[in-house]
Amino acid sequence: MSAKPTSRRLTVTDIRKKKGQERVVCLTAYTASVAWRVDEVVDLILVGDSLGMVLYGLETTVGVTVEMMINHGAAVVRSSRRTLVCVDLPFGSYQEGPIQAFHTAARIMKETGCQAVKLEGGKEMAETVRFLTERGVPVFGHVGLMPQMVNAVGGFRKRNDGERILEDAKAIAEAGAFAMVVEHTTPEIAREVTAAVDVPTIGIGAGPHCDGQILVTEDMTGLSAKTPPFVKRYAEAGDAIRDAVTAYAEEVRAGRFP
Ligand SMILES: Nc1nc(=O)c2c([nH]1)NC[C@@H]1CN(c3ccc(C(=O)N[C@@H](CCC(=O)O)C(=O)O)cc3)CN21
Ligand SMILES: CC(C)C(=O)C(=O)O
Ligand SMILES: [Mg+2]
Numbered sequence: 234m235s236a237k238p239t240s241r242r243l244t245v246t247d248i249r250k251k252k253g254q255e256r257v258v259c260l261t262a263y264t265a266s267v268a269w270r271v272d273e274v275v276d277l278i279l280v281g282d283s284l285g286m287v288l289y290g291l292e293t294t295v296g297v298t299v300e301m302m303i304n305h306g307a308a309v310v311r312s313s314r315r316t317l318v319c320v321d322l323p324f325g326s327y328q329e330g331p332i333q334a335f336h337t338a339a340r341i342m343k344e345t346g347c348q349a350v351k352l353e354g355g356k357e358m359a360e361t362v363r364f365l366t367e368r369g370v371p372v373f374g375h376v377g378l379m380p381q382m383v384n385a386v387g388g389f390r391k392r393n394d395g396e397r398i399l400e401d402a403k404a405i406a407e408a409g410a411f412a413m414v415v416e417h418t419t420p421e422i423a424r425e426v427t428a429a430v431d432v433p434t435i436g437i438g439a440g441p442h443c444d445g446q447i448l449v450t451e452d453m454t455g456l457s458a459k460t461p462p463f464v465k466r467y468a469e470a471g472d473a474i475r476d477a478v479t480a481y482a483e484e485v486r487a488g489r490f491p
Contacts, residue, residue, distance in 0.1 A: 241314050241315050242314065242315055242316065242317060242318075242348065243276055243277070243315065243316060243317045244317065244348070245317065245348065245349055245371040245411040245412075246411075247276075247317070248276060248277060248317060248411060248412055248433060249411050249412065249432055249433065251276070251433055251444065251445070252431065252432060252433045252444050253444075256444060256445050256446070257276050257277065257412070257433050257435060257444055257445025257446075258274070258275045258276050258277075258445060258446065259275055259276060259277040259278070259279060259435055259445055259446065259447035260274075260275050260278065260279070260447065260448060260449075260450045260453075261278070261279045261280070261281045261283060261284075261447070261448070261449045261450050261451075262278045262279075262280065262309050262313075262450060263280060263281070263284040263287070263288055263305045263308075263309065264288075264305065264308055264309070264312075265308045265309070265311065265312035266312075267450055267451075268308070268309040268312040268313045269312045269313065271313075271316070271450060272312070272313035272314060272315055272316045273315075275316055276316065276317065276445075277316060277317045277318075277319060277412075277435075277447075278309060278313060278316045278317070278318050278319070279319050279320075279321065279351065279373075279447060280302065280305050280306045280309050280318065280319070280320045280321065280345075280347070281321050281351075281449065282294040282297040282302065282321040282322075282323045282324070282380075282381070283321075283380075283449050284297065284301065284302075284305055285297035285301070285323075286459075287449060287451050287452075287457055287458075288305075289301070290458075293380065293383045293384075294323070294324060294380050294381055294383075295324045295381065295383065295384065296324075297321075297323040297324065298323060299323060299326050299337060299340070299341065301323070302320050302321060302322075302323055302341060302345075303320075303340070303341060303344045303345055306318070306320040306341060306344075306345035306347050307344060307345045307346065309345075309347075310345050310346040310347055311346075317348050317349065318345075318346075318347045318348060318349075319347060319348065319349040319350065319351050319373050320341050320345055320347045320349075320350055320351070321350070321351045321352075322334065322337055322338065322341070322350050322351065322352045323381075324381040327352050327361065328354075330361065331360060331361045331364035331365070332364075334352065334361045334364065334365060335364060335365055335368060335370065338350045338365055338370045339370065342370065348371060349370075349371035349372065349373050349411065350365075350370060350371075350372060350373070351372070351373035351374070351375055351414070352372065352373075352374070352375065353375040353376075353379040353380070353381050353382070354374075354375070354376075354379065354401075354405070355376050355397070355398070355400065355401020355402070355404055355405060356400055356401055356404040358374075358405065359404040359405055359407070359408040360408070362374065362405050362408035362409055362410050363408040363409055365409075366408070366409030366410070366411075367409070371411050372405075372409065372410045372411065373410065373411065373412055373413065373414065374402075374405035374406070374410035374412070374413035374414065375413060375414040375416065376398055376401040376402050376405065376413055376414070376415055376416075376426070377392050377398055377414075377415045377416040377417055377418040377422075377423075377439060378390070378391065378392050378416040378417035378418070378438070379416070380416075389417070389461065390417075391417045391418065391419070391438070392417060392418045392422070393418070393419060393422070395418075395419070395421070395422040395425060398415075398418060398422055398426060399422070399425055399426055399429060402415070402426040402429065402430050402434070403429055403430060406430035406431060406432050410432060411432055412432050412433040412434070412435055412444075412445075413430070413432065413433075413434055413435065414434075414435050414436075414437060414447060415427075415434050415435065415436050415437075415439045415443055416436075416437045416438060416439060417437065417438040417439065417461070417463065418438075418439045418440075419439075419440065420439065420440025420441065420442055421440075422439075423436055423439035423440050423442050423443050424440070424442035427442055427443055427444055433445050435447050437463070438461060438462075438463030448464060448465075449464075452464040452466075453465060453466060453467050453468070454466075454467065454468040454470040455468050455469040455470045455471045455472065456470045456471050456474075457471075
């Protein structure tokens with residue numbers, strides 16, 4: 234007799250059901266070392282394409298590849314056990330249309346073991362969101378500031394066009410997204426979006442009215458070289474590393490270590 238398999242991870246249904254009940258706590262992780270600590274605490278881990286900027290020193294997320302997302306996604310899935318793991322589809326891997334998006338998403342799910350993918354876009358991406366969700370790919374949406382559009386919109390500025398963001402959010406919720414990121418908008422826009430859709434809104438730089446929040450873990454722990462203006466720092470891990478390596482260097486140079 235074999236033991237009953239127990240599902241330890243949260244599912245997309247668990248996340249969706251938190252709307253109106255409790256806030257959804259999300260953070261990014263790109264590596265095994267960060268994932269195994271974050272996994273103890275949060276509901277959802279995002280393997281964000283921000284890894285291109287945070288880990289690889291790129292200026293934007295446009296240069297991130299599917300191979301990068303698979304390598305980091307697989308490490309995070311291996312190093313977590315209770316969290317839902319979602320991997321960002323990188324720029325150029327889904328914008329051609331539903332078929333390209335399904336191909337990329339299926340490859341990422343097979344090669345990482347992640348349970349969902351995230352893609353940026355509103356009305357123009359609704360058909361793709363529907364195509365994926367109807368075929369077994371849970372989709373985390375992303376509206377407001379969409380960093381993969383940086384070259385078209387000329388920067389990472391806050392979005393104030395509430396009518397458009399509201400239409401975008403409704404379109405991807407209607408198309409089947411299980412939740413959506415709302416990035417860098419006014420608190421009022423985020424509140425309207427949160428009231429208008431029946432899936433959790435996960436804010437980043439979008440005020441307090443969303444159903445949940447997400448930040449880049451390296452930003453909120455003080456490890457990132459550059460951070461967006463809306464980040465709150467909960468630790469100064471970069472300073473701790475600098476102090477440690479300075480102490481080590483002094484001891485080695487003085488012959489006190491080892
Ligand atoms: N480390 C990190 N954290 C993030 O939250 C993050 C990334 N990287 N990379 C992908 C996107 C890009 N994000 C960003 C990046 C910069 C600003 C920022 O500095 N905004 C300024 C204006 C910048 C401009 O005009 O271009 C602002 O005042 O809004 C905002 C969001 C959020 N995401
Ligand atoms: C900041 C979050 C929402 C993201 O998309 C990322 O980390 O790439
Ligand atoms: Mg992203």
